[in-house]
Amino acid sequence: MLDNYIKEQPIACQIIKNAILKNRCSHAYLIEAKEYERKYDFVLSIARYFLCPNHHTQKPDKFCPICSKTAENILDLKWIRSDGMWIKKSQMEELQDDFGKKPLESNKKIYIIENADRLNESSANAILKFLEEPEENIIALLIVDNLYQVLPTIVSRCQIISLKNVRKYESNDTVANLSHFIIGISIDKDKVDAIVNFAIFLEKNGQATILYENNLWLDIFPKKEDMLIAFDILLYFYKDIIEIKCDRFIEIFRDYSEIITNIAYDNDLIQLCDKIGLIMEAKESVMMNLNMNLVLDHLICKMKEVKICRK
Ligand SMILES: [Zn+2]
Known part of the structure; x- marks a missing residue:
């Protein structure tokens, strides 16, 4: 009732x-x-x-x-x-x-x-x-x-x-929070840091990120399965940025709140939604066995375009 x-x-x-x-x-x-x-x-x-x-x-x-x-x-x-x-x-x-x-x-x-x-x-x-x-x-x-x-x-x-977010669990530990959402896969702090660093670098340097994509991403996530997890982590990261943009609370990446707030400040809501769309597309492309280098290049270029178009 x-x-x-x-x-x-x-x-x-x-x-x-x-x-x-x-x-x-x-x-x-x-x-x-x-x-x-x-x-x-x-x-x-x-x-x-x-x-x-x-x-x-x-x-x-x-x-x-x-x-x-x-x-x-x-x-x-x-x-x-x-x-x-x-x-x-x-x-x-x-x-x-x-x-x-x-x-x-x-x-x-x-x-x-x-x-x-x-x-x-x-x-x-x-x-x-x-x-x-x-x-x-x-x-x-x-x-x-x-x-x-x-x-x-x-x-x-x-x-x-x-609906109001009624949390079953509360944790300030990002890895623990992520493990709750991405079930069945072990996630470690290094991987989460890597994704956050990639996002910071991309937000700051745009297309130049391509020059560093081996260090920032491909060396850390070399296989298809790693890459899919990486995209999931990136998706949840941008989802938290949207939460902040909408005056809600960080759900997962609580120990990265300053970074999240900065990126939220630099983007408007439409840009953030567009970026989430692009990450989802990239993940789908990897699922369909497209070349991982190309997928990542494409993502980096498109993410940059989102910023230029909207400004
Ligand atoms: Zn009745």
């Missing part, structure tokens, strides 16, 4: 309650969950609250047709998750067929998309039609850990609800 989350997610709860109270529900909510542990239960309680004819927020009412049922048994609720890498276009088409019919037990229909970052071009196109021609009684709840993972065409058509 919604009120179970009021302490941890007060703003999100208020947004949802106001929507019903003022009768102004958005047709699509993109919920940025930031690894919130109870994200799926929370989103389900939002769906229940919307669907329940009495909008119960407290104890489950055993006579209520919506609150008393499990998620699978609520007829006007559909939960979509990828079975594999991507959410398939056929899943979206099935949804469209299903949602062409009127609600059965509520006055609304709701679909939840788990991991909205797994919508690829074709399934996203199918859902965009839904989002562009909203039907009054259909509400979409899209869940993703970080907004920048979702296609911009989708983000722009949704009301965004960012």
Whole structure:
């Protein structure tokens, strides 16, 4: 029930309650969950609250047709998750067929998309039609850990609800924090330092970084697997810079706060988002076995261009 989350997610709860109270529900909510542990239960309680004819927020009412049922048994609720890498276009088409019919037990229909970052071009196109021609009684709840993972065409058509970061663990040790996010791989302080040094050098010297890329990167991360970890560390580093840029807290690189603050000061938010996009592209290229030297050269040049273009 919604009120179970009021302490941890007060703003999100208020947004949802106001929507019903003022009768102004958005047709699509993109919920940025930031690894919130109870994200799926929370989103389900939002769906229940919307669907329940009495909008119960407290104890489950055993006579209520919506609150008393499990998620699978609520007829006007559909939960979509990828079975594999991507959410398939056929899943979206099935949804469209299903949602062409009127609600059965509520006055609304709701679909939840788990991991909205797994919508690829074709399934996203199918859902965009839904989002562009909203039907009054259909509400979409899209869940993703970080907004920048979702296609911009989708983000722009949704009301965004960012959940509060409820930390399960607190540590000022960057290596420990990273090990929590990049699971199954041992990360050591030297590698983290190397990536931070690379970023500092690149931010300061731009394209000239190419001259030093062996020392700064390739000698330390010689194999494909090393390189992929390095890109992950770099991604989390820039993510923390964005956190600071948005007046939030450093989540991982706490013992590099001065460096992070300086880079945040030198870049605007769009530049930082562009840079994250470039790092993700570089990582993908390495995954597709492109030449690692070339990928790194390309990344360095593009990162520099981001700065020139925006200034
Ligand atoms: Zn109810």
